Amino acid sequence: MKKYLLGLFAVVLAIGFSAFTAPEKSTSGNLNEAYWFYVESNHGADASFTNSTATFIAYTENAPAMDCSGAGNKCVIKFNPGDLNIITPGVEAEIDDAGGTSPKSPLSVGRERTGL
Numbered sequence: 001m002k003k004y005l006l007g008l009f010a011v012v013l014a015i016g017f018s019a020f021t022a023p024e025k026s027t028s029g030n031l032n033e034a035y036w037f038y039v040e041s042n043h044g045a046d047a048s049f050t051n052s053t054a055t056f057i058a059y060t061e062n063a064p065a066m067d068c069s070g071a072g073n074k075c076v077i078k079f080n081p082g083d084l085n086i087i088t089p090g091v092e093a094e095i096d097d098a099g100g101t102s103p104k105s106p107l108s109v110g111r112e113r114t115g116l
Helices: 001-020
Strands: 033-040 054-060 075-081 084-088 093-096 108-112
Touching: 054 093
Parallel strands: none
Antiparallel strands: 033 054, 033 075, 075 108, 084 093
């Protein structure tokens, strides 16, 4: 019986360690993070945008700082992920504008231009 005790102890330890492994970390990021786009100068007054008028700049919780000089009021805008083609989640995206024929409206304005 003593010769089986070491094997039994090893099995109990293996079961114990496997039962208490750490959960996998989520790669989806913070639920408050959003896809932010820079609005080209002279398009800040537009109500909706295409890939030719807005360019992806960041995936963060808050609007990134940008040089927001130029005409129009919108400079940095946030889109609903459903209005985007997400190329690499959290890294690269573009507006799902059907080749420029279906502009999308932003969820919110993160930064405005200083001059009108």
